[in-house]
Amino acid sequence: MPIERRLAVPRDLGRLDVVAPWVDAVAHAGDWPDKLSFAVQLCLEEALANIIEHDADPDGGPIAIVIDDSDSRRVAVRVESAGKPFDPTRYPEPVTAESLVEAKIGGQGIHLMRSFASAMRYERRDKRNSIELIFDRIQ
Amino acid sequence: MELAVEDMESGVTLVRLNGRLDIAGASVIDLRFSALAGSRRSMVVDLSEVTFLASMGIRLLLGSAKTVTSKGGHMVLMAPIADVKNVLTTAGIDTLIPVYPDVQSAVAAVKL
Numbered sequence: 001m002p003i004e005r006r007l008a009v010p011r012d013l014g015r016l017d018v019v020a021p022w023v024d025a026v027a028h029a030g031d032w033p034d035k036l037s038f039a040v041q042l043c044l045e046e047a048l049a050n051i052i053e054h055d056a057d058p059d060g061g062p063i064a065i066v067i068d069d070s071d072s073r074r075v076a077v078r079v080e081s082a083g084k085p086f087d088p089t090r091y092p093e094p095v096t097a098e099s100l101v102e103a104k105i106g107g108q109g110i111h112l113m114r115s116f117a118s119a120m121r122y123e124r125r126d127k128r129n130s131i132e133l134i135f136d137r138i139q
Numbered sequence: 140m141e142l143a144v145e146d147m148e149s150g151v152t153l154v155r156l157n158g159r160l161d162i163a164g165a166s167v168i169d170l171r172f173s174a175l176a177g178s179r180r181s182m183v184v185d186l187s188e189v190t191f192l193a194s195m196g197i198r199l200l201l202g203s204a205k206t207v208t209s210k211g212g213h214m215v216l217m218a219p220i221a222d223v224k225n226v227l228t229t230a231g232i233d234t235l236i237p238v239y240p241d242v243q244s245a246v247a248a249v250k251l
Contacts, residue, residue: 014166016162020161038191045194046193049194097235100205103235105198106194108197109193116229
């Protein structure tokens, strides 16, 4: 049976545990390298966590994830959500702490997305946020 | 996510984590791990069985290391797999919390 490349998840941090097994299944079906699956799972977790923390309104509706791995060179992952504008590409890089005492907790998620995805794009259309993450198959 | 604690004769507490240190995993161990950090002065966190690490897990590790250090203690990480080590390095955590390859070197680093 073909694996569905689209998943809708509730706007609830406590209910995101369905995402990793789904990505695993898509990765297995598409014969992805393990590193690629890890990077997609990491970036998706960070994207979803940021969207939910940025706009936790449950009336915002579910968040849609679409994976397109039809291209042999790259995998595209699109995360779409209604609600307040949220453009992760405009967030500044976190300040590097010199010591544990100075280190601030949090703020690493978007940095990890930038680092583990090959490219990240944002589009706002019809009051919806669309974040596209591109992953080269050879990393 | 599973957490096991071994208080060693050397006075070092070895915390073994097993599973995914993501949003779900971090929430499962958060209270217990934070309580350990609040009550121990020498902690080695064995990451060898941690298969995934995301920013929620990083928050937990960083917050606990800050707690241990604020009491004059030491916390180090041990034996992460390559993907997890890559996350630690990318986030700059390995420059804040030392990472050791094995239990001997990790215990030696935190022994009071």
